[in-house]
Structures are given as structure tokens and as C-alpha cells.
Amino acid sequence: MSRVLLATRNQKKLVELRRILEAEGVSGVEVIGLADVPEFPEAPETGATFEENAVAKAADAAKATGLPAIADDSGIAVDALNGMPGVLSARWSGKHGDDQANLDLLLGQIKDVPDERRGAAFVSAAALVHPDGTEKVVRGEWRGTVIREERGTNGFGYDPIFVPEGETRTSAELTPEEKDADSHRGRALRLLLPELRKLAG
Amino acid sequence: MSRVLLATRNQKKLVELRRILEAEGVSGVEVIGLADVPEFPEAPETGATFEENAVAKAADAAKATGLPAIADDSGIAVDALNGMPGVLSARWSGKHGDDQANLDLLLGQIKDVPDERRGAAFVSAAALVHPDGTEKVVRGEWRGTVIREERGTNGFGYDPIFVPEGETRTSAELTPEEKDADSHRGRALRLLLPELRKLAG
Numbered sequence: 001m002s003r004v005l006l007a008t009r010n011q012k013k014l015v016e017l018r019r020i021l022e023a024e025g026v027s028g029v030e031v032i033g034l035a036d037v038p039e040f041p042e043a044p045e046t047g048a049t050f051e052e053n054a055v056a057k058a059a060d061a062a063k064a065t066g067l068p069a070i071a072d073d074s075g076i077a078v079d080a081l082n083g084m085p086g087v088l089s090a091r092w093s094g095k096h097g098d099d100q101a102n103l104d105l106l107l108g109q110i111k112d113v114p115d116e117r118r119g120a121a122f123v124s125a126a127a128l129v130h131p132d133g134t135e136k137v138v139r140g141e142w143r144g145t146v147i148r149e150e151r152g153t154n155g156f157g158y159d160p161i162f163v164p165e166g167e168t169r170t171s172a173e174l175t176p177e178e179k180d181a182d183s184h185r186g187r188a189l190r191l192l193l194p195e196l197r198k199l200a201g
Numbered sequence: 202m203s204r205v206l207l208a209t210r211n212q213k214k215l216v217e218l219r220r221i222l223e224a225e226g227v228s229g230v231e232v233i234g235l236a237d238v239p240e241f242p243e244a245p246e247t248g249a250t251f252e253e254n255a256v257a258k259a260a261d262a263a264k265a266t267g268l269p270a271i272a273d274d275s276g277i278a279v280d281a282l283n284g285m286p287g288v289l290s291a292r293w294s295g296k297h298g299d300d301q302a303n304l305d306l307l308l309g310q311i312k313d314v315p316d317e318r319r320g321a322a323f324v325s326a327a328a329l330v331h332p333d334g335t336e337k338v339v340r341g342e343w344r345g346t347v348i349r350e351e352r353g354t355n356g357f358g359y360d361p362i363f364v365p366e367g368e369t370r371t372s373a374e375l376t377p378e379e380k381d382a383d384s385h386r387g388r389a390l391r392l393l394l395p396e397l398r399k400l401a402g
Contacts, residue, residue, distance in 0.1 A: 046313045048281070080249070082283035094309020105306070108295020112247045 002199050003030045004128075005037060007061035007071040012156060013185075017070070020180055020189050021196065028200030032067075040064035045073065050087055050125035051137050058129035066131050068199055070192065074124035074185055076158045078106065078146060080113045086123075089157065099157055103150065107161060110146065118146045122162060122171070126188035128195050136195050140187025144171075155179065203400050204231045205329075206238060208262035208272040213357060214386075218271070221381055221390050222397065229401030233268075241265035246274065251288055251326035252338050259330035267332050269400060271393065275325035275386055277359045279307065279347060281314045287324075290358065300358055304351065308362060311347065319347045323363060323372070327389035329396050337396050341388025345372075356380065 006017055014033045021029060043060055047053040050073040057071035075089030085092040085106065093101035110118065122142040129135045143165045150160035152172030159172035164182060171179055180186040207218055215234045222230060244261055248254040251274040258272035276290030286293040286307065294302035311319065322345070328338040344366045351361035353373030360373035365383060372380055381387040 044313050046315060048318065081285050081289075082287065084282050084285050086283070088282075088310055091313075092310060094306055094312070105295055109289055109293060111295070112245050112292075114247060117249065 001028060001030050002201060003032055003067055004196065004199055005061050005065055005067040005069040006031050006033055007057050007069050009034050010156075013072070016176070016180065016185065017189055019176065020186060023177075023180065024190070024193055026193065026196055026200055029196055034061070037065050037067070045087070047073075047087060050075065050123055051127070051139065053087060054125040054127040055129065055135055055137050058127040059133070059135065062129040062131050062133075068128060068130050070126060070128050070189075072124050072126040072185060072188060074122065074157075074188075076106075076146075076162065077121045077123050078110065079119040080110050080117050081106075103158055103161060106146070106158065107148065111148075115145075120144060120146045120162065122158070122184040124184040124188040126185070126192055128192050136192065138188050138191035140184040140189075140191065142171075142182060142184040142187070202229060202231050203402060204233055204268055205397065205400055206262050206266055206268040206270040207232050207234055208258050208270050210235050211357075214273070217377070217381065217386065218390055220377065221387060224378075224381065225391065225394055227394065227397055227401055230397055235262070238266050238268075246288070248274075248288060251276065251324055252328070252340065254288060255326040255328040256330065256336055256338050259328040260334070260336065263330040263332050263334075269329060269331050271327060271329050271390075273325050273327040273386060273389060275323065275358075275389075277307075277347075277363065278322045278324050279311065280320040281311050281318050282307075304359055304362060307347070307359065308349065312349075316346075321345060321347045321363065323359070323385040325385040325389040327386070327393055329393050337393065339389050339392035341385040341390075341392065343372075343383060343385040343388070 018031050045053045053073035054071050058069045061069035075086050077083040077086050093105045124140045127137040145163050152160050152170045155172040162171045219232050246254045254274035255272050259270045262270035276287050278284040278287050294306045323343040325341045330336045346364050353361050353371045356373040363372045
């Protein structure tokens with residue numbers, strides 16, 4: 001059983017990747033998180049793109065632990081905000097990781113934006129960096145619309161205000177399995193499956 | 202003396218336009234504000250561009266009053282935010298017109314953005330719409346950098362955190378006359394001078 005480090009402290013992301021690997025029949029890889037390895041200094045996410053941040057995070061983790069490491073950087077790109085919050089999604093309100101404040105702010109900012117201009121995409125870049133420094137970086141996108149009020153309690157971040165194309169429910173109203181099948185991070189992580197299968201040997 | 206309506210309730214903008222006309226020797230035009238005309242329903246600013254909002258505001262005012270009307274829509278376009286807050290500058294925090302909240306939010310959002318990526322531009326679109334519906338719309342831009350702490354008490358909006366190119370002071374540390382000479386709104390309003398001179402007759 002080979003190990004791969006998912007460079008996150010977010011338990012939901014760990015569970016999500018394990019669920020995807022299981023659903024895809026990849027059984028020879030154990031996914032561990034940052035809570036399972038000794039602490040190392042983590043650089044702040046100051047990249048201008050999701051890809052830059054994902055690669056930097058995974059490279060730091062691979063270097064510090066000697067394990068192949070996966071990291072993602074994800075966010076919501078709102079058309080009426082020229083693609084922002086983007087890489088700043090998790091700290092849009094100025095407070096890092098305050099999902100409610102970030103979501104409330106976004107709703108307030110686009111309150112006057114008419115329905116036909118409320119398109120958005122969830123975007124995820126995922127990077128796998130090997131201890132020898134070689135890397136693979138991929139991107140998944142999930143188009144949809146930002147609605148005006150929260151609905152649903154699954155998921156996290158901006159899920160309660162995002163209705164994916166072809167859906168009437170928000171991504172916080174989908175089951176975890178439905179979300180994996182379509183979501184930006186699901187798409188990105190599945191694009192890494194060939195690399196993960198190689199690790200499984 | 203012919204009258205032109207500046208479609209604003211912002212006393213500072215009125216004073217600014219009068220000062221520019223005086224400096225440019227345009228003497229036959231009296232500038233009045235919305236406080237000087239009977240109230241009329243004002244449409245919310247929901248345009249996707251500064252130009253759209255400026256024209257809509259001026260057209261509403263010209264139609265309601267029968268006077269030639271000028272309106273501007275201005276804001277700050279921050280490179281690291283893909284040009285936002287843009288048309289949402291005055292309500293960036295979700296609360297319309299709360300300069301301090303807007304400025305604090307912007308500083309918080311780009312806290313981790315390094316100095317070399319803190320470029321920005323103040324942008325102003327100004328429209329002059331005649332009672333017959335003919336219109337002229339122009340744009341002024343003022344490039345600079347967003348600093349990390351407020352400095353200066355002149356001006357309004359984002360002035361205390363914007364250092365124009367070629368300056369070491371913020372635009373809130375410039376004198377009103379210095380600001381008029383270079384600012385986005387100064388540039389835009391001066392581009393309307395030929396039209397205003399025609400009005401002066």
C-alpha cells in the first residue's frame with residue numbers, strides 16, 4: 001500500500017478524495033492528511049492563479065515529507081466580478097476561512113446584478129508533486145449560477161448559493177456522491193487518476 | 202447663463218466640476234445638482250460597465266428635468282482583483298456608500314498580494330446627455346498602486362490607499378487642484394469640455 005499526502009487540514013476534502021478513489025476502484029493508495037504528518041512551515045497562498053497555489057502547496061508538502069503530495073486550490077469565479085473571488089475565495093471577506101462571511105459578502109456585492117448576468121464557475125486546480133520534484137497539474141470547472149439566498153446544508157464554502165448547470169438544486173443540496181460526479185474538484189481529482197494508479201503500482 | 206445638471210447628490214463632485222470649469226475658463230455654464238431639482242425616480246446602477254451606468258444616470262436626469270445632464274460612474278479597478286471592485290466600488294462591502302467599510306474590505310482582500318502585483322487604476326466614465334437624447338460618453342483613467350495603509354484626508358472613496366504613478370503621496374494627500382489635474386474624473390470631465398463650451402454658447 002503506497003501512501004499519498006493530501007496537503008489539507010480540511011477533513012471533508014480527505015473524505016472526498018478517498019470516496020473518489022474508492023468509486024474509481026483505485027485500492028492500492030492510502031490517502032493521509034496534514035494532521036498525519038509532522039508539522040512543517042506552510043507558505044501563504046499568494047499565487048495569482050489556482051494552478052500556482054496548488055503546485056506550491058503540493059511541492060512544499062512533498063519536500064517536507066518525502067511523500068508524493070496532492071494539493072488543490074479551488075474557488076468560485078463569478079462572471080459579474082470578472083472571475084473573482086477566484087484565488088481569494090476563502091478570504092474574500094478579509095477573514096480566512098469564514099465561509100458565512102465570504103458568502104454573505106458575495107451575495108451583498110451582486111445583489112443588484114440581474115439574473116441573466118449571475119453566471120459563475122467553481123474552479124479547482126489539483127497538483128500532484130512527487131518527491132523528486134516532477135509534477136502534474138490539472139483543472140476542473142463546474143459552470144452554474146449564483147442564486148440570491150442560501151439553500152442546503154451539504155458541502156461547504158459557496159455551495160449553498162451555487163446552482164450547477166442542468167440542476168435546480170444548489171450544490172449544497174446534492175448528495176456527496178452526486179457532487180463528486182460533477183464537481184470541479186471531482187473533475188480535477190479524476191484527471192489525476194492515471195498518476196494515482198501509477199502510485200498504486 | 203445656461204444650466205447643466207450634474208446628476209449627483211455628492212457635494213464634492215459638484216464642487217469638483219465647478220472648479221474644473223473655472224480653471225478651464227468656461228464661464229457661461231451654471232452647474233446644479235440633484236438637490237436643486239424636483240425629485241424623480243432614479244434607476245439603480247446595475248450596468249456591467251462604467252459607461253453604461255453613466256449614460257443611464259445622465260439620460261434619466263435629462264429626461265426628468267429637460268436639462269442637459271452630466272453623470273459619471275467611477276471606481277477603482279484593482280489588477281489583483283481582475284479589475285474589480287470596478288462598477289461595484291461604492292458597494293463593495295455590500296453596503297452602498299460606506300467608504301470605510303469598502304476600503305477596509307479591499308485592503309483585507311489583497312493583504313497577501315505582494316507589492317509587485319498591487320497595480321490599480323481609478324476609472325471614470327462621464328456622460329453628457331442632452332434633452333433630445335443625444336449623448337457623449339468619455340473615459341478617464343489614472344494608474345497607480347494600492348498601498349497597505351490609509352494616508353491622507355482629502356478626497357473620498359479609495360483615495361487614502363491609492364498612490365498615483367509618479368507620486369509618493371496618496372490621492373488623499375494631494376490638494377484638490379493637484380488631484381483635478383491628473384485624476385480619472387478630472388480627465389473624463391475635461392474630455393467633455395468641448396460639449397460644455399457649446400452649451401455655454
